[in-house]
Amino acid sequence: YGFTWSLSSGQTLVAGNATLITVAFTALGADGSSAPITFTSDPIEKLGSAAENPLDITSQLQFQSGTISITDPRIDPALTWTPATSINYGTDLSTILNATKAQNAPGNIVYTQNGTPITSATVLGAGSYTLVATFTPTDPASVKTATKNVTLVVNQVPLTITAENKTVKTGSALPTLTFTILGFVNGENSTALTSQPTISTAAQGTATLGEFAITVSGATSSNYAVTHVNGKLFVIDKTVPIITWADPAAISY
16 A cells, blocks of 8 residues: 545644654455554654745654554354265255354355356356355355355266167168167256267178177267267077977878
């Protein structure tokens, strides 16, 4: 801070007397607290007449440096917040939004992420976030406001896509290839994938005898760690029918 002192209109300094200059102001804290501060100079030596020294007293003002200590009398809400540092995607945030305050500090705690309010129903995608808990007192004149920041990492959850095995007889048309998906959370389904899986087999056209890979691939998601599991297509021989016929009894011509 700095200040400039000057005589107010009509104010005079008496020649021949030692004079004290007092500077008073109010110091304001960043949280809105305030405290009056007063500085008093060393005595200014005899000024002499106005003709001898026309109020040039700057060189005689001597203020000593010091430390201003401002004590805020308001109640400290003692806001505390130490949640888990990481959770899996889809975890209910009620286990995270659990800041506490002193019982003698009435007010509300609001949680935000990048300025946007969040609640236990908020679903955060996989990634790293800075969450802020802000306590606002009911009576700000008696209780301080307070904030706490924490870093939360939301992990991807495993998602497995498995090609189903198929069996078909030689000479038959290839069967429809299918897969299963296991691991969705929050009631989500394949629409939550950034790209959909594709499935194919090396077998061509009409099935020929052998064993062929069924390949599933291509699914991606920012919130799921996707694993693809291939299957197999088994092409087997057609069943040869066995005809049985008991010898008939003899008959007359």
